[in-house]
Amino acid sequence: MNSNQKKLVTSTVPVLKTNGTDLTKHFYARMFKHHPELKNIFNMSHQASGKQQHALAGAVLAYAEHIENPEVLINVLKPIGNKHVSLNISPDQYDIVGHHLISSIKEVLGEAATDELIEAWTQAYNELAQIMISIEDDLYRSTLKKEGGWKGWRTFVIEEIVEESSEVKSFYLKPKDQGSIADYLPGQYLSVKLFIPGLGHEQVRQYSLSSAFNPKYYRISVKKEVNPNAPEGAVSNVLHQKNTGDEIWVSAPSGVFHAGVDGNQPLVLISGGIGVTPLLSMLETNKNKLQENTTVWLHSCRNEKAHAFKDQIDLLNQDSEWLTTHIFYETVSKNENNAIKEGRIDLAELKDEVLIDDAKYYICGPEVFIKVQYNSLIKLGIAQENILFEEFGPQLLHFN
Ligand SMILES: Cc1cc2nc3c(=O)[nH]c(=O)nc-3n(C[C@H](O)[C@H](O)[C@H](O)COP(=O)(O)OP(=O)(O)OC[C@H]3O[C@@H](n4cnc5c(N)ncnc54)[C@H](O)[C@@H]3O)c2cc1C
Ligand code: HEM
Numbered sequence: 135m136n137s138n139q140k141k142l143v144t145s146t147v148p149v150l151k152t153n154g155t156d157l158t159k160h161f162y163a164r165m166f167k168h169h170p171e172l173k174n175i176f177n178m179s180h181q182a183s184g185k186q187q188h189a190l191a192g193a194v195l196a197y198a199e200h201i202e203n204p205e206v207l208i209n210v211l212k213p214i215g216n217k218h219v220s221l222n223i224s225p226d227q228y229d230i231v232g233h234h235l236i237s238s239i240k241e242v243l244g245e246a247a248t249d250e251l252i253e254a255w256t257q258a259y260n261e262l263a264q265i266m267i268s269i270e271d272d273l274y275r276s277t278l279k280k281e282g283g284w285k286g287w288r289t290f291v292i293e294e295i296v297e298e299s300s301e302v303k304s305f306y307l308k309p310k311d312q313g314s315i316a317d318y319l320p321g322q323y324l325s326v327k328l329f330i331p332g333l334g335h336e337q338v339r340q341y342s343l344s345s346a347f348n349p350k351y352y353r354i355s356v357k358k359e360v361n362p363n364a365p366e367g368a369v370s371n372v373l374h375q376k377n378t379g380d381e382i383w384v385s386a387p388s389g390v391f392h393a394g395v396d397g398n399q400p401l402v403l404i405s406g407g408i409g410v411t412p413l414l415s416m417l418e419t420n421k422n423k424l425q426e427n428t429t430v431w432l433h434s435c436r437n438e439k440a441h442a443f444k445d446q447i448d449l450l451n452q453d454s455e456w457l458t459t460h461i462f463y464e465t466v467s468k469n470e471n472n473a474i475k476e477g478r479i480d481l482a483e484l485k486d487e488v489l490i491d492d493a494k495y496y497i498c499g500p501e502v503f504i505k506v507q508y509n510s511l512i513k514l515g516i517a518q519e520n521i522l523f524e525e526f527g528p529q530l531l532h533f534n
Pocket of ligand 2: 172175176177180181189190193194213214217218221223224227228229231262263266527
C-alpha cells in the first residue's frame with residue numbers, strides 16, 4: 135500500500151465511526167443472500183441482536199486507525215484468529231468476505247466511493263486478511279502437531295450427562311474414532327456444531343472446558359438459555375435435550391483466556407453465573423501446585439438452585455488452606471449455610487482478601503459483571519496486565 139492509499143483509508147475512519155455498523159449490517163445481508171451456507175457457521179442470534187455487526191465494525195475501524203502500524207493490533211487479532219480457527223475458517227472464505235465487504239463500501243458510500251478509495255480499501259482488506267490468515271495458519275499447524283490434535287469438525291459421542299444445577303448440565307465427550315484428544319490450557323474453549331431443527335440449519339457455539347485436562351474425555355458445562363422476552367437459546371436448548379450416545383461435532387480447543395499449568399502465581403478468580411466454567415478448569419488444573427500459593431475465588435449467582443459445582447468447590451475448600459471462597463447469592467433463603475453472602479460481589483469491601491502481591495486476576499461472567507469487577511480492580515490499584523477477562527459472546531469489551 136502506498137502512502138496516498140493509507141491516507142485515503144485513514145480519511146474514512148470518521149465515516150466508519152458513524153456508519154460502521156450500518157456498513158457491516160449491509161455487508162452481512164449481502165453476503166448471506168449470495169452465500170446462505172454461511173448461516174451454518176455465523177451465530178444467527180448475534181446477527182439478530184446486532185452484536186456481531188458491532189464486533190466486525192470495531193475490528194475494521196481499529197485496522198483503519200492503525201493502518202501505519204498494524205502490528206500493534208496483534209493483541210486484538212489473536213483472539214479473533216482463535217475464534218476463527220475454532221470455527222474452521224479457511225483462506226478462500228476471506229475472498230468471499232472481502233468481495234462483499236468492498237461491494238458494500240461502494241453501495242453504502244455511493245458517489246463518495248471513488249475508484250481510488252475502493253482500490254485503497256481493497257489493498258487494506260487484503261493486507262488485514264493476510265495477517266489473519268497467517269495467524270490462523272500458525273494456530274492450525276500448532277494444534278495439528280499436538281498428540282490427538284485435529285483440524286475442522288470431529289464427531290464426538292456424549293458419554294455422560296450430569297446435572298450441575300437447575301439450569302446447567304455437564305456433557306462428557308469422547309471422540310467417535312476412539313483416538314486420542316489434544317490437551318489444552320485451562321480457560322480454553324471448544325466449538326460445538328449442531329443441526330438446529332427450528333432453524334433448519336447448523337449453528338456453532340463455544341463452550342469452555344470445565345475441568346482439568348483428562349486424556350479420556352472433554353467436559354463442557356452448558357447453561358440452558360431461556361429468556362421470557364426473546365426466542366430461547368438455539369444451541370443450549372438443543373444440547374439440553376440430547377441423551378448419552380448422541381453425537382455432536384467438535385473443533386479442537388482454542389482461546390487466549392487461560393491460566394498456566396504450573397501454578398506458580400497466586401490466582402484471584404472472579405465469576406458470575408455460568409462464568410464459573412473456565413475458572414473451575416484453572417483451579418482443578420493447578421490444585422496441586424497452587425497449594426504453595428494463595429487462591430481466592432469469588433463467585434456470584436442468583437440462588438442456591440442455580441449454583442453449579444457447589445459441592446465440588448465446597449469439597450476442595452474443606453481440606454485446603456490455600457483456597458478461600460466467597461459465595462454471593464442474589465437471594466439467600468433462611469436455612470442456608472451462613473457462609474453465603476447476600477447481594478453482589480463488592481471487591482472494595484473485600485480488598486484485604488483480594489490484594490495479593492503478584493496475583494493474576496481472572497474474571498468471567500456477563501458483560502456488566504466484567505465491567506464492574508474490572509473497574510473495581512483498577513480502582514484498587516491492580517495493573518491492567520494482571521487482569522484477564524472473557525465475555526461469553528463476541529468480545530466487545532476492550533479495556534487495554
Ligand atoms: C469463549 C466462550 C466460552 C463460553 N463458555 C460457555 C460455557 O462454558 N457454558 C455456557 O453455558 N455457555 C458458554 N458460552 C456461551 C455459549 O457459547 C452460547 O452463547 C450460549 O450457550 C447461548 O447459546 P444459545 O444458542 O443457546 O443461545 P442463542 O440462540 O445464541 O441466544 C443467546 C441469547 O440471545 C437471545 N436471543 C436469541 N434470538 C434473539 C433475537 N432474535 N432477539 C433478541 N434476543 C435473542 C436468547 O434468548 C438468548 O438469551 C461461551 C461463549 C464463549 C464465546
Ligand atoms: C479481515 C477479515 C475479518 C475480520 C476483521 C473479522 C473480524 C471478526 C471479529 C471481530 C469477530 C468477533 C470475534 C469474537 O467473537 O470474539 C469475528 C467472528 C467471526 N468471524 Fe470473522 N473476521 C474476518 C473474516 C472472516 C471470514 C473470512 C469468515 C468466514 C466466512 C469469518 C467468520 C466469522 C465467524 C463465523 C465469527 C463468529 C461469529 C459469531 O459467533 O457471531 N470472519 N470476526
